[in-house]
Amino acid sequence: MLKTIKIRLYPTMKQQNVLEQHFGSCRYVYNQALVYKKQQWEESKTKLSKFDMIKWVTQLRQDPNHEWLKNIKCEVVQNQVDKLDSAFQGFFKGGGYPKFKSKKSFKQTFLSKQNFRILDEDRIVFMKNKIKFKCSDVDKIDLRTGKIKTITYSKDNTNQYFTSVVLELDKDLKLPILNKEVGCDLGLKTFVTTSDGVEFDNPRFFKESQKKLAKEQRKLSKKKKGSKNKEKQRIKVAKVHKKISNQRNHFIHQVSNKLINENQVICLETLNVKGMQKNKHLSKSIGDVSWSTLVNMLEYKANWTGREIVKIGRFEPSSKTCNSCGWIWKDMNLSRRTFKCQSCGFELDRDLNAAKNILKIGRAELTRTQTLLDSKTLVPG
Numbered sequence: 001m002l003k004t005i006k007i008r009l010y011p012t013m014k015q016q017n018v019l020e021q022h023f024g025s026c027r028y029v030y031n032q033a034l035v036y037k038k039q040q041w042e043e044s045k046t047k048l049s050k051f052d053m054i055k056w057v058t059q060l061r062q063d064p065n066h067e068w069l070k071n072i073k074c075e076v077v078q079n080q081v082d083k084l085d086s087a088f089q090g091f092f093k094g095g096g097y098p099k100f101k102s103k104k105s106f107k108q109t110f111l112s113k114q115n116f117r118i119l120d121e122d123r124i125v126f127m128k129n130k131i132k133f134k135c136s137d138v139d140k141i142d143l144r145t146g147k148i149k150t151i152t153y154s155k156d157n158t159n160q161y162f163t164s165v166v167l168e169l170d171k172d173l174k175l176p177i178l179n180k181e182v183g184c185d186l187g188l189k190t191f192v193t194t195s196d197g198v199e200f201d202n203p204r205f206f207k208e209s210q211k212k213l214a215k216e217q218r219k220l221s222k223k224k225k226g227s228k229n230k231e232k233q234r235i236k237v238a239k240v241h242k243k244i245s246n247q248r249n250h251f252i253h254q255v256s257n258k259l260i261n262e263n264q265v266i267c268l269e270t271l272n273v274k275g276m277q278k279n280k281h282l283s284k285s286i287g288d289v290s291w292s293t294l295v296n297m298l299e300y301k302a303n304w305t306g307r308e309i310v311k312i313g314r315f316e317p318s319s320k321t322c323n324s325c326g327w328i329w330k331d332m333n334l335s336r337r338t339f340k341c342q343s344c345g346f347e348l349d350r351d352l353n354a355a356k357n358i359l360k361i362g363r364a365e366l367t368r369t370q371t372l373l374d375s376k377t378l379v380p381g
Helices: 013-044 050-062 064-071 074-092 137-145 210-222 228-262 283-289 291-305 350-377
Strands: 002-010 108-112 117-119 123-126 129-134 147-155 161-168 181-186 190-194 199-201 265-268 308-311 338-340 347-349
Touching (some): 013 050, 013 074, 050 064, 050 074, 074 108, 117 137, 181 228, 181 350, 190 228, 190 350, 308 350, 338 350
Antiparallel strands (some): 002 129, 002 161, 108 147, 117 123, 147 161, 338 347
């Protein structure tokens, strides 16, 4: 199995300079490669391949005007060609045209694949620099026993340094098989309502920190452009945003762990989050609740532990359908929090009714999929 471990680094000033040299060189090479590729197309309609760009980067490193590039790891510089090629592949598939990298961007990164070592005194060795780091004891064991695939160094907008290590681990994280299935309704009033009647309240971390964030942003707007005080205040604003993000991720990890540990099959609804955020009255609340993060965590944790995630169709009327008789309340408003069936008189909380319907639809979908798989394995005759 593959596992990504994100580690906080605590480099000295000298080590920061080494990392900053790599960040700056990667930005420079990426931008110059983008200019060169664009010029070749505009001047002679030459479409340079990935291998042509690698040769060009090699020649750039040998140029006397770029002697300083020789102090940067070769694989780090060449990886910028991979990034540029991926950016163009996305453009050809209908995405935006590749943009130049800026020093003021949200995150500075570079990727390395070689010469990575973990020392016993909690140090990571990079370019002969022993950089201090912190992580959990479990992650330390995995770092020493796993096979390292890639290492990505990064600096975020709060000027904190990190490294993300992708490991191939030879261990089994499968959990014991349980005879339990659950349906989950995702909402704003309650973050998750399960078909068992368990509710996880929506903590609304952004709303709780909104006043503090507004105060720091007002201070930022009054600072002189380009001054050191403005940069200091920008970091303060960024730290408020980061705290909100960390709180949200910690909470979602707790919810996803509980769902994974207690259920074998988890049935979820498929939400059109981008479409829902077009509602100007709910867009901020929808961005704060972060349903997509929960779904992503459940999917990769289910893959690790042997659990199963079932997603029902986007247009299934789970909130408007009576769980008892199947009657559909077509004009049910969002403000109505209790579902009362006008056919059989069944009455239940709106979110709990939706969760039970999601479980019912998910079970049917799971049975249909299993039947299809069984039919494919049958041998004729």
